[in-house]
Amino acid sequence: MIKTPLTILVTLFLMFNSATFAAEGKPIDISSYKGKVVVLDFWASWCIPCRKSFPWLNEMHNKKSPQGLLIIGVNVDENIQDAKDFLKENPAIFDLIFDPKGQHASYYDIPGMPTTLIFDRNGKLSHQHSGFKTNKIKEYEAVLDRVLTAQ
């Protein structure tokens, strides 16, 4: 009998402590990637730090894919040609999806570019950060390693 209100309380507690997503917009379906650590990296052609983050994301893709890392770059340019021009100068070897109407960016309430969302092997959001600084690369890599080796 005590269990039911407790369950309700725990459920409520978990709800308010996990990320609350916006009612509008659409999430990206990562259910088929269960078992992998999924990194959603939101970027745009006008994002200057993204020119630094791409080479690092490429490096992480090469280094950590064998451990189950999957990087998906989510582009939010309204005009896909702008994204393509960016990719000519800054190629990406990781997967890319295009979100020109911002439905995914809206769903995840992305505050600015670049924003990285890291989902654990169960598909739960584990870590989020915005911006990219080359002097924080060790920190970013340590976060990936923590999520990759987590139980």
Next chain:
Amino acid sequence: MQLKNTNKIALAAVSLISAGGITTASAVDWSHEASVLYYGESDDRVQDGSVKYKGIRTNDNGDKLTLDFGVDTLTGSSPSGVAPSRDVQVLTSPSGDSTITHPANKLPLDDTFLDTRVSVGATWNQEILDEDTRGSAGFSFSKEYDYTHFGVSGGLSRELNNKNTTFSVGLSFAADTIEPVGSAPIPFSDQNAAKGSNSESKDTIDAIIGITQILSKNMILQLNYGFSQADGYLNDPYKWVSQVDSTGRITENLHESRPDKRTGQNLYGVLKYNLPNSNILTTSARFHTDDWGIDSLTLDSSYRINLGNRKSIEPHVRLYQQGAADFYVPQLDSNQALPQYASSDYRLSEFNAYTVGATYRWGGSNGREWRVVGELYSQDPSETNLTTGQAGLDANPGFDALILSLGVKF
């Protein structure tokens, strides 16, 4: 983009107005800008050629070092303040070594100027306290034959509202030394009088406070308020004021006299609007007022048209209107007592000025961006009504100027 808030566009709008060079993956980035400029006034007046360079070095932390360097060469002639006359006038040159002969019926111009100025500056900008607060400090120095400038500056900026708003404040001090050719003349003395000191000083303090605000996905606004105070030697040592009698004959030419302090304020606003097809409309207005009695208004607008393929053309128009300084006079009446201050420098007079031009930009190899600028400037002073003997002569006729510039960012 159908985001429910305007957070995302903060970085977009900042890139709209930033210098933004293509960066590589190296730890330290350099972006450079170099340009040459020609400025030439009508009627053999002032001509200026200049070369400028600016380099910005950004390191891993986002710290920025900005270096700038410039060389300006000035030739041609400039109105000396002497009133036009039906007679030929002969004045001693500033050095005292020679004379300048001004023909009759023409605006007297001083053509003894030939000067080169070298200027350098550096500014350091970095995060302080936290990610959203940045501080900067800089210095500037310039030298030409009779003028030396030293300046230091500092500023703070803070981002708020998820980078949608930026507050900034800045302060700068300048200590300038003027060593006029032939020494500084005593104000209101004539050309035969003994000169004063061979070195004068002028100190300036400038303060600015501003806010940059993203208004929407496509619009950004900046508003600045500025205060400026200059103390010390504010005269132009080479400019004259003529005393003219009732028949229109010049009885004496006196060195000009200006106050030794000038305090001013200005308000500036600029709006950038991003239109479809990456066309950009920029409109600004600036209002200035000071205790010399000069009020001015500048309205400026340019429209950058994206032609595709890294090319664009940006037509530009500027309107400027200025009131005269309280002590500006085209000339003095020799029958009247001298006022406290007087100057016939055309730059202190009442005039309208118009600029029309365009900038054409194109992309070169290796991500370089080239630009060529052509502008026409026209200064249109208010009518000066001279006395009977000088009827038909204009003490301040105005002039036109051509500006051409070629620049590259790499």
